[in-house]
Amino acid sequence: MSDFFERVYAVVVQIPEGRVTSYGAIARAIGAPGSARTVGYAMNASHNNPEIPAHRVVNRNGLLTGKHHFEGTRLMQQLLENEGVKVVDDQIQNFSQHFWDPISELGLDETLNTKE
């Protein structure tokens, strides 16, 4: 397992229920602000990690861009609504309100290069 993937998972698994975040936010949280796409790629590989709440990760618009990658077509939306997140037309309502910033919540800093 690449360290990059574990970085992503380490953040995603810490996302509280009813909260969501964006790929870019995670990317910054792990010290890779330009690897937002790679974060999504890591999520694709997270299928081997059932403990990874990938449904809580959306793009910065709060749009369920990755719902197509789930089993069903509405599974991702169903999971989110089950946690109290209202979703309409693949768009999270009150996204800013449900948004969970790992950098802020975890006390991280985007300027800090994650190097352990």
Add this chain to the structure above:
DNA sequence: CCCTTGACTTCGG
């Protein structure tokens, strides 16, 4: 080793 693709993001027209 080079090219293509992708669950993204941002800038420009």
Add this chain to the structure above:
DNA sequence: CCCGAAGCCAAGG
């Protein structure tokens, strides 16, 4: 405001 292009990183062919 909507559409298109570029930048970015990693993996697969």
